[in-house]
Amino acid sequence: MDSRHALVRRPSSRLGDGLVTHIERSEVDIELARCQWEAYVDALHAAGWTTTEVAPADELPDAVFVEDTMVVLGDLAVIARPGADERRGETEAAEAAVRAHGYRVAHIEAPGTLDGGDVLKHGGTVWVGLGGRTNQAGVDQLRELLAPSGAEVVGVPIEKVLHLKSAVTALPDGTVVGHLPLVDDPDVWAGHFLAVPEESGAHVVLLGGSTVLMASSAPASAALFRDRGLDVVTVDISEFEKMEGCVTCLSVRLRGVPG
Numbered sequence: 001m002d003s004r005h006a007l008v009r010r011p012s013s014r015l016g017d018g019l020v021t022h023i024e025r026s027e028v029d030i031e032l033a034r035c036q037w038e039a040y041v042d043a044l045h046a047a048g049w050t051t052t053e054v055a056p057a058d059e060l061p062d063a064v065f066v067e068d069t070m071v072v073l074g075d076l077a078v079i080a081r082p083g084a085d086e087r088r089g090e091t092e093a094a095e096a097a098v099r100a101h102g103y104r105v106a107h108i109e110a111p112g113t114l115d116g117g118d119v120l121k122h123g124g125t126v127w128v129g130l131g132g133r134t135n136q137a138g139v140d141q142l143r144e145l146l147a148p149s150g151a152e153v154v155g156v157p158i159e160k161v162l163h164l165k166s167a168v169t170a171l172p173d174g175t176v177v178g179h180l181p182l183v184d185d186p187d188v189w190a191g192h193f194l195a196v197p198e199e200s201g202a203h204v205v206l207l208g209g210s211t212v213l214m215a216s217s218a219p220a221s222a223a224l225f226r227d228r229g230l231d232v233v234t235v236d237i238s239e240f241e242k243m244e245g246c247v248t249c250l251s252v253r254l255r256g257v258p259g
């Protein structure tokens with residue numbers, strides 16, 4: 001299997017009916033959303049990634065945010081149990097897609113809840129946001145499932161944003177980036193935290209080497225990253241940002257080769 005492969009899921013025509021929690025709802029332009037999604041997928045391809053589309057689900061408005069359906073580490077895909085009932089139906093097709101790529105599969109079970117967007121992996125550490133979508137039982141189950149891999153799972157309380165990765169992500173060198181007004185406790189990453197000037201500047205997708213993908217809505221943060229020697233690719237995802245989504249949510253990166 002290609003070591004740079006990603007799962008993506010085409011937006012539903014009902015995207016605008018998806019959940020919003022921490023921001024005001026505003027009208028989504030679905031045609032623009034479709035174009036932005038195609039451009040996002042094109043950006044992955046241009047960076048050398050191949051993609052598989054999870055079967056589309058027009059009846060599930062938030063299905064495009066496919067990152068939330070699982071956590072992949074090594075050859076194991078842990079299928080999430082979304083914290084929002086409205087999103088529970090999203091995991092079945094995502095599981096079928098990751099199984100087809102040869103991954104072993106485990107599940108977060110009730111009463112646990114966990115959204116993939118709450119899980120930030122870097123090095124041997126897996127930070128998991130404990131907030132509106134992921135609960136302690138979900139974190140404990142993930143810890144047990146990942147224990148054989150040696151990963152250390154660390155719960156991080158969050159209140160200000162939807163998911164942990166709405167607040168922070170990590171640069172290729174492990175520096176954790178976040179927009180301070182939205183980070184509950186930057187001391188979790190003391191010594192390797194970098195404040196960025198824009199909310200969406202906190203969201204980077206690592207595309208390999210020194211290349212990162214981020215939203216075009218954070219030009220000052222992009223400049224900061226370029227000054228640090230990173231190659232920054234930007235995409236306009238305004239219609240997904242209206243639904244509290246970000247660049248990370250729109251794909252599941254499968255970096256390892258299972259089996």
Ligand SMILES: NC(=O)NCCC[C@H](N)C(=O)O
Binds near residue numbers: 021065245246
């Ligand atoms: N990983 C993410 O941050 N996903 C964004 C999910 C947005 C969606 N409207 C939701 O509220 O679940």
